[in-house]
Structure formats: C-alpha cells, structure tokens
Amino acid sequence: MSISGLFVIAVSAILVNNFVLARFLGLCPFMGVSKKLDSAFGMGGAVIFVMTIASAVTWIIQHYILNKFGLGYLQTIAFILVIASLVQFIEMFLHKALPHLYKALGIYLPLITTNCAILGVTILNIDEGYNFIQTIVHGFSAGLGFLLALVMMAGIREKLELADVPESLKGLGLTFVTASLMSLAFMGFAGLV
Amino acid sequence: MRAWKEFTKGIIKENPVFVMALGLCPTLAVTTSAFNGVGMGLASTFVLLGSNTVVSLIKKLVPDKVRIPMYIVVIATFVTLVQMFMKAYFPALDKALGLFIPLIVVNCMILGRAEAFASKNNLFYSIIDALGVGVGFTLALTLIGAIREILGSNSIFGYQVVEGFQPMGFFVLAPGAFLTIGVLIAIFKAIEKKNKSN
Numbered sequence: 001m002s003i004s005g006l007f008v009i010a011v012s013a014i015l016v017n018n019f020v021l022a023r024f025l026g027l028c029p030f031m032g033v034s035k036k037l038d039s040a041f042g043m044g045g046a047v048i049f050v051m052t053i054a055s056a057v058t059w060i061i062q063h064y065i066l067n068k069f070g071l072g073y074l075q076t077i078a079f080i081l082v083i084a085s086l087v088q089f090i091e092m093f094l095h096k097a098l099p100h101l102y103k104a105l106g107i108y109l110p111l112i113t114t115n116c117a118i119l120g121v122t123i124l125n126i127d128e129g130y131n132f133i134q135t136i137v138h139g140f141s142a143g144l145g146f147l148l149a150l151v152m153m154a155g156i157r158e159k160l161e162l163a164d165v166p167e168s169l170k171g172l173g174l175t176f177v178t179a180s181l182m183s184l185a186f187m188g189f190a191g192l193v
Numbered sequence: 194m195r196a197w198k199e200f201t202k203g204i205i206k207e208n209p210v211f212v213m214a215l216g217l218c219p220t221l222a223v224t225t226s227a228f229n230g231v232g233m234g235l236a237s238t239f240v241l242l243g244s245n246t247v248v249s250l251i252k253k254l255v256p257d258k259v260r261i262p263m264y265i266v267v268i269a270t271f272v273t274l275v276q277m278f279m280k281a282y283f284p285a286l287d288k289a290l291g292l293f294i295p296l297i298v299v300n301c302m303i304l305g306r307a308e309a310f311a312s313k314n315n316l317f318y319s320i321i322d323a324l325g326v327g328v329g330f331t332l333a334l335t336l337i338g339a340i341r342e343i344l345g346s347n348s349i350f351g352y353q354v355v356e357g358f359q360p361m362g363f364f365v366l367a368p369g370a371f372l373t374i375g376v377l378i379a380i381f382k383a384i385e386k387k388n389k390s391n
Contacts (some may be wrong), residue, residue, distance in 0.1 A: 022367050024222035028301055031214065073277065076295045077269040084262055113265075116218045116299040123295055168383035169375075172214055176375025184368040 010141040026117030040154035044147030055139025058122040203325030210333035216302035230338025234331025243271035249319035
C-alpha cells in the first residue's frame with residue numbers, strides 16, 4: 001500500500017465526497033451547531049476524534065468478530081452499540097485524563113451518538129473494503145471534511161445575521177440555500193482524484 | 194377524538210421534515226426520484242411503528258438510566274429486519290437507497306418519537322402517533338422527490354411529464370437537494386404565518 005493511495009482517500013473524503021455537502025451525512029449537527037464559530041470548531045474537533053477511534057474499533061470488530069463467526073447481519077446493531085458506548089467511554093476518559101480537552105469538547109460528545117456521519121463512515125469503511133490503515137485515514141479525513149464544512153458555514157452565518165432577508169426565509173430556509181451554494185462550489189472538486 | 198388529533202398533528206402542524214427539521218440526512222440523500230422518496234418513507238414508517246409499539250410496551254420495565262441505549266437496540270432490530278426484507282424483495286430499491294437503510298437507526302425523528310411520545314403514552318396512542326408522523330415523513334419525502342424528479346429528469350414515477358422540456362440536471366445533484374428543501378421550508382413558514390394572522 002502506497003502513500004499516494006492514502007492521499008487519494010484523504011482528498012476524496014475531505015473535498016470531492018465531502019461528507020456533509022456531497023454525501024448528506026451529519027446534517028442535523030451541521031444545521032444545529034453552525035450558528036457560532038467557536039461551537040463549530042468544538043463540534044468539528046469532537047467529530048474528528050470520535051470518527052477516527054470509531055473507524056478503528058468497528059473495523060476490528062467487523063473483521064475479527066462478525067466475519068469470523070458469520071454474524072454479518074448484526075452489523076447495524078453491533079456498530080451503533082459500539083459507537084454509543086465508545087462515546088460514553090471517551091467522555092469519561094477525557095473527563096479524568098485530559099480535563100482541558102474535555103472542557104472544550106465535552107458538551108458536544110453526547111450529541112455525537114446520533115450523528116449519522118459516524119455510523120455512515122464506519123459502514124462505508126467496510127463497504128469499500130479498506131484495510132486497517134486506510135480505514136483510519138478515511139475516518140480522520142472524513143472528520144476533517146466535516147469540520148471544514150461546519151466552520152465555513154458558521155463563518156457565513158455569522159455574517160448573514162446582519163443581512164436583510166425575507167421574513168419566512170430566515171433561519172433554516174436561508175441556511176439550506178447557503179448550503180446549496182456551498183455544495184455547488186464543492187462540485188468544482190469533482191474529477192480531482 | 195384525541196386519536197384523530199394525534200394522527201393529524203404529525204402530518205402538517207408538526208411535520209417532521211418541514212417544521213421540526215428532523216431526519217434530514219435521508220430526506221435529502223435519497224429523494225432523487227419520487228419512487229425512492231416513497232420507499233424510504235415507508236421503510237422509516239415501518240421502523241417507527243415497530244419501535245413506538247415496543248417502547249410503549251416495555252416503558253415500565255426499562256430503568257431510566259439505560260433507556261436511550263435500550264431504545265437504540267429496539268430501533269436497530271427493526272432496521273435490520275427492513276434491511277433483510279429489502280435485499281430479498283426489492284433489490285433495485287435496496288441499491289438506490291444503499292447506505293441510508295442502515296442509517297435509519299440514527300434518524301433522530303425515530304428516537305425522538307420514542308423518547309418524547311411512546312415512553313409516556315399507552316400502546317394505542319403510540320401506534321397512532323407513529324402512523325401520523327410516518328405519513329407526514331413519507332409525504333414530505335415524496336413531495337421533495339417529485340419536485341426534484343420533475344425538474345431534474347422531466348418525469349414522475351418514471352413517466353415523462355412534458356414533451357420537449359430540457360430537464361435541469363442540477364436538481365438531481367446535491368446542490369439541488371439543498372435548494373429544494375430550503376425553498377419548501379420557507380414556503381411552509383409563510384403559509385403558517387398567514388394562517389396565524391387570519
């Protein structure tokens with residue numbers, strides 16, 4: 001396996017197939033936590049962290065437990081349980097060992113269990129047949145792509161607060177139209193890899 | 194009379210997509226055509242019905258602290274059933290919806306109904322609630338799918354609409370999905386405001 005192969009996976013997950021703007025994953029936090037730049041950074045950081053660890057753990061479970069005992073049909077149940085308990089575990093660990101990081105990411109961690117981007121990336125890793133290293137790179141860069149989209153959206157929304165828009169378009173409606181334009185811009189990356 | 198009110202509230206007043214903005218990921222990802230919208234809506238409705246029924250039955254047995262993981266296991270069980278059923282009987286739809294069938298598990302609409310309604314109400318009303326919200330979700334998905342299919346590929350449920358109309362491929366792609374739902378949410382809000390002032 002070559003470094004350039006890993007680079008292609010990373011670029012594809014961050015830009016070409018951006019998880020939010022091209023794959024429609026993780027839209028709830030994308031709409032909910034993109035009002036302020038600080039919270040966007042916090043949420044994005046927490047997602048990168050959990051995605052990378054969840055990718056690694058679910059890969060091991062799929063290949064050494066589910067496949068070995070022919071339990072492939074339990075994938076959905078097994079993965080969601082692993083992610084839910086992993087998030088809880090990470091929260092307790094950070095609270096004890098790295099209180100600084102916990103303070104920054106703490107309130108976003110419980111929300112992550114129901115972020116479909118996490119379950120989505122773990123299932124995609126298996127569907128694409130990635131090996132262990134590729135899985136970790138894919139998980140990390142998918143999180144990075146999420147952070148990128150979230151921070152850009154938060155920056156735009158902070159400016160939009162001051163704009164004069166029609167009453168009924170305010171809030172969610174305008175955010176979706178903005179997301180549409182961002183997604184159009186990201187389509188320019190198609191063909192990059 | 195209460196039953197009728199519980200049923201209709203999910204369709205318009207508390208529509209999960211346009212008003213509550215829940216379950217957005219599948220709403221945007223699979224609605225490239227009206228048929229896919231109906232398929233996803235029905236699959237989610239089945240899971241919602243199953244989870245609301247079971248959660249309402251076991252609500253007294255579940256300790257408060259572990260209720261969320263319990264609900265997620267119940268939901269994941271029904272999703273696995275749907276997954277197997279679709280693979281066996283609707284392989285084409287299974288391919289079109291792809292990743293988003295297992296992702297019904299993390300549809301916040303389903304966990305939301307379990308937590309907010311089924312864990313507090315009896316079996317009968319929980320089933321009514323699930324049916325109402327499910328119908329509202331299916332209608333919303335079908336509407337978005339129909340709009341995108343008409344504008345993006347000039348057809349509805351696979352039949353041609355207007356002869357000689359050049360379809361705008363933009364609406365089948367990702368930006369078109371965001372634009373369609375953004376405008377629909379604004380329209381819903383405008384109608385609601387008009388109703389209130391009258």
